[in-house]
Amino acid sequence: MRRIGREEVRMKKYVGIGVYDAVAEGNIAVYGKEEYVPEKVYRGDVPGEKARLEAAREAVREQLEKSRVRTLAEAGAEVARIFEVHKMLLDDGEFNGAIRLVIEREGVNAEYAVAVTAEGLADRFAALADECLKARAADIRDISRQLLACLQGSSCEKREMEVPGVICARDLTPGETASLDREKVLGIVTARGSLYSHMAILARARGIPAVVGVGEAFLEEAGEGTPVMVDGCTGEVYLYPDAETRTFLLRKMGEQQEEKRLLEALKGKADRTLDGRSIHICANIGGAEELEAVLLNDAAGIGLFRSEFLYLGRDTYPTEEEQFAAYRKVLEGMVGKRVIIRTLDIGGDKQADYFGLGKEENPAMGYRAIRICLTRPEIFKTQLRALYRASVYGRLGILFPMITGRAELEKALEICREVKEELSARGIPFSENVETGIMIETPAAAIISDRLAPLVDFFSVGTNDLTQFTLACDRQNPEVQPFADPRHEAVLRLIRMSAENARRHGIRIGICGELAADPELTETFLRMGIDELSVSPPLVLKLRAAVRSLDLARGKGER
Ligand code: PEP
Numbered sequence: 001m002r003r004i005g006r007e008e009v010r011m012k013k014y015v016g017i018g019v020y021d022a023v024a025e026g027n028i029a030v031y032g033k034e035e036y037v038p039e040k041v042y043r044g045d046v047p048g049e050k051a052r053l054e055a056a057r058e059a060v061r062e063q064l065e066k067s068r069v070r071t072l073a074e075a076g077a078e079v080a081r082i083f084e085v086h087k088m089l090l091d092d093g094e095f096n097g098a099i100r101l102v103i104e105r106e107g108v109n110a111e112y113a114v115a116v117t118a119e120g121l122a123d124r125f126a127a128l129a130d131e132c133l134k135a136r137a138a139d140i141r142d143i144s145r146q147l148l149a150c151l152q153g154s155s156c157e158k159r160e161m162e163v164p165g166v167i168c169a170r171d172l173t174p175g176e177t178a179s180l181d182r183e184k185v186l187g188i189v190t191a192r193g194s195l196y197s198h199m200a201i202l203a204r205a206r207g208i209p210a211v212v213g214v215g216e217a218f219l220e221e222a223g224e225g226t227p228v229m230v231d232g233c234t235g236e237v238y239l240y241p242d243a244e245t246r247t248f249l250l251r252k253m254g255e256q257q258e259e260k261r262l263l264e265a266l267k268g269k270a271d272r273t274l275d276g277r278s279i280h281i282c283a284n285i286g287g288a289e290e291l292e293a294v295l296l297n298d299a300a301g302i303g304l305f306r307s308e309f310l311y312l313g314r315d316t317y318p319t320e321e322e323q324f325a326a327y328r329k330v331l332e333g334m335v336g337k338r339v340i341i342r343t344l345d346i347g348g349d350k351q352a353d354y355f356g357l358g359k360e361e362n363p364a365m366g367y368r369a370i371r372i373c374l375t376r377p378e379i380f381k382t383q384l385r386a387l388y389r390a391s392v393y394g395r396l397g398i399l400f401p402m403i404t405g406r407a408e409l410e411k412a413l414e415i416c417r418e419v420k421e422e423l424s425a426r427g428i429p430f431s432e433n434v435e436t437g438i439m440i441e442t443p444a445a446a447i448i449s450d451r452l453a454p455l456v457d458f459f460s461v462g463t464n465d466l467t468q469f470t471l472a473c474d475r476q477n478p479e480v481q482p483f484a485d486p487r488h489e490a491v492l493r494l495i496r497m498s499a500e501n502a503r504r505h506g507i508r509i510g511i512c513g514e515l516a517a518d519p520e521l522t523e524t525f526l527r528m529g530i531d532e533l534s535v536s537p538p539l540v541l542k543l544r545a546a547v548r549s550l551d552l553a554r555g556k557g558e559r
């Protein structure tokens, strides 16, 4: 009979949701399990409590800005937007007015006023049908926790760790996750949270092995210093792991490190199949601050620069100079490699108040992207001037989003010509070799790709929107995601059709939507004649490995 060791008796297994595929081992570092529920205290000092509230707001605002800047540098513009949204909520007039009203009417402490107002508001959002609005409930609770921590005189942003450890908490705000010292945090386990919570997004972006939603019972057991192993792939967490579990997970950890080492070795290697077919593996970015990640991962170019991020999280339009500086930086940084910059794709899920866009019933199919550019040419021309001026610093491709027909494309190209004429007349230099292309992200564009191809130099397939529009599944609505299979044959047929038309007209075609990173489809895309796959920077080398292992001459045959 097998002898049962002491540690086996003690080993406890918990299962949550793995949010980053990696294994971690260490000792628990408790981050804060207790939920602070402020008591209602009658203070009768309305001005004093209001002043405390203001001071706390100011402190939280500073913390959020710090987190935004840190995240921008580490994880890019898209992830850093979380903090812009939180800043907006912190300054929201209705939210603040309601807190002040509680202090005024009841003469109570600011802590209590914040907690009851935030809870009431969060409950209202949580009850809404719209998933985007529903998610606001978690944001409000995060802001409330930060305000309460500041009112308590402690910053909930920071937990100094003396030695490396695995963070254990009831939940973490995005600010707390962003401020964790990456050198010391071996992993994260939280009792609450979901796969798409901001904390999970940040942990993924920072490459921290993490499991969320393991349940409250875990908190009872996980004391400071308890040995723990975290499997971010399966969502399993082991307290006092036994020898067998340790051996198994350490082997898995070793394999993951080996894979990382192999990927490192692919830097500088060609994106070529075993039988010699080449493809460009490029990177998608949201701003110039992601350039470092692109270079680090040795991408062949930038396949999609989502320029709309320059317009988000601010109160006014970015000036021509600001845009010029960002485009120039990226073009110079890529030293001659192709950089495709997409013109403003605002509207839909990307909103900026100063555009003054009205509320729409169905924003994904609404007044957005090229539709705004063509009807507000002064905004479009400012961006185009910045782009053409920057074009002398590298190899630029300009990409128009949401195209559905020839007329709008012709109009966009005509505005490009006007901008070039105006620059020439003013003696301002620009490159004559700027390429123009369109997103194939509406079924209409794919269906008439034979008619659009003669007008442009390249196509770029946006599979995120192409899937949404082809399958009639709102990409913002998690409830319909089971019906939104991007590998659906209707989507693949539209891509194939566009690739055939691109080839017939001698233009290039790339894929820049999420599907580009799907290794199951790499062979299919190569066989379709796709010239470029553009993915988020950390996925470039994985895709290179997939391409280099393919042999199209001996392949399985077309899917
Ligand atoms: C797409 O739609 O696939 C795409 C790349 O654009 P975005 O995700 O920015 O809409």
Ligand code: MG
Residues within 6 Å of the ligand: 441, 462, 464, 465
């Ligand atoms: Mg799109």
